[in-house]
Amino acid sequence: MRILVLATITFVTMLLGATGQGWAAGLVARIDISNQTMTVSKQGRVIYTWRVSTARKGYWTPRGTYRPTRLHRMWYSRKYDMSPMPYSVFFRGGYAIHGTGYVKQLGRPASHGCVRLATGNAALFYSLVKQVGRKNTRIVLVN
Known part of the structure; x- marks a missing residue:
């Protein structure tokens, strides 16, 4: 019985974090x-x-649940002519949530696959991820 209790406590601790x-x-x-x-x-x-x-149209944003893999206060896309990607929170390979200057496009599909948002909002999200940590952050993309 004691082993079962210890195993349960260990499992719950792993699930919930320390x-x-x-x-x-x-x-x-x-x-x-x-x-x-x-x-x-x-x-x-x-x-x-x-x-x-x-x-x-012609591009794809991944669906699913991810954890951030890396954060960059400023990143430049080597794939797309060194386009600036402020406050990037990468979640799958080269896909990230990041700021954009093209705010008139927000609310409709316009990217090459990343999730763009107003730079001020990207900065806020970036700081929240840094505050709680990558392990305690989930990024969920749904249709």
Whole structure:
């Protein structure tokens, strides 16, 4: 019985993390590709909803659930003519959530696959990810 209790405690600790706060304490960015919106929740409560631009015709934005893989305050896309990508939060290979100057396009598909948002909002999201940590952040992309 004692072994079962210890195994259960270990499993729950792994699920929730050392602090015991788990998903509820984390940060979740839910990108709704159909509506071109990103909803940010912290500790299970919605704190922001922003317009975004995802992949335009001929390009693709991945779907699924990811953790951030790397963060860059400023990144330049080698693939697309060194285009600036401020406050980049990469989540799958070269795909990232990042700021853009093309704010008139927000709310409709316009990117090569990344999730674009207003630079101020990207800075805010970037700082939230740094605050809670990559391991406690989830990025969920749905149709």
